[in-house]
Amino acid sequence: MIKVAMTSVFVDDVAKAHAFYTTVLGFETRTRMDLGEGTLFLTVGAPEGAQPELQLLLEPGQGPIAEPYRTALYEAGIPCxxxxxxxxGAQYERLRGLGVRFTHPPQEQGPVLAAVLDDTVGNLVQLVQPRT
Known part of the structure; x- marks a missing residue:
């Protein structure tokens, strides 16, 4: 069996992304290393009990590959x-109460209800809930 252990999210500002993903979205810091010259290596993961093995690597989104990729996704309205x-519905209301900007509220998209939010660091993030 193969499982996803870590995936990258390219961001404008690693420290700001860390604050958003932990304080607003509720993730927990898993790894934090200062690599010098203002460079951080940060991973976050879901709170205890929810996919403990999965981590998001918050990576600097500048550079010849990451920046055009991230910008193109954002401009096309595609979540990263x-x-x-x-x-x-509850997450949408909770996050809006915290000032999170959504590009669209929860709506039906095939077999799921979906909403898309701006993570404040250059990405769109989609939330989905299976329809019952």
């Missing part, structure tokens, strides 16, 4: 990552 939630 999708998170599954149990109650999209």
């Amino acid at each position: 990552i999708v998170f599954s939630v149990d109650d999209i």
Whole structure:
């Protein structure tokens, strides 16, 4: 069996991304290393009990590969990552209450309800909940 252990999210500002993903989205810091010259190696993961093996590597999004890729996704309205939630309505209201900007509220998209938010560091993030 193969499982995803870590995936990268390219961001404008690693420290700001860390604050958003932990404080607003509720992830936990898993790894934090200062590599010098203002460079951080940060990973976050879901809170205890929710996919403990999966980590997001918050990576600097500048550079000849990452920046055009991230910019093209954002401008096309394509999320860089999708998170599954149990109650999209509750998450939508909670996050809006924290000032999170959504590009679209929860709506039906085939077999799921989906909403897309701006993570404040150059990405769109999709939340999905299976329709029942």
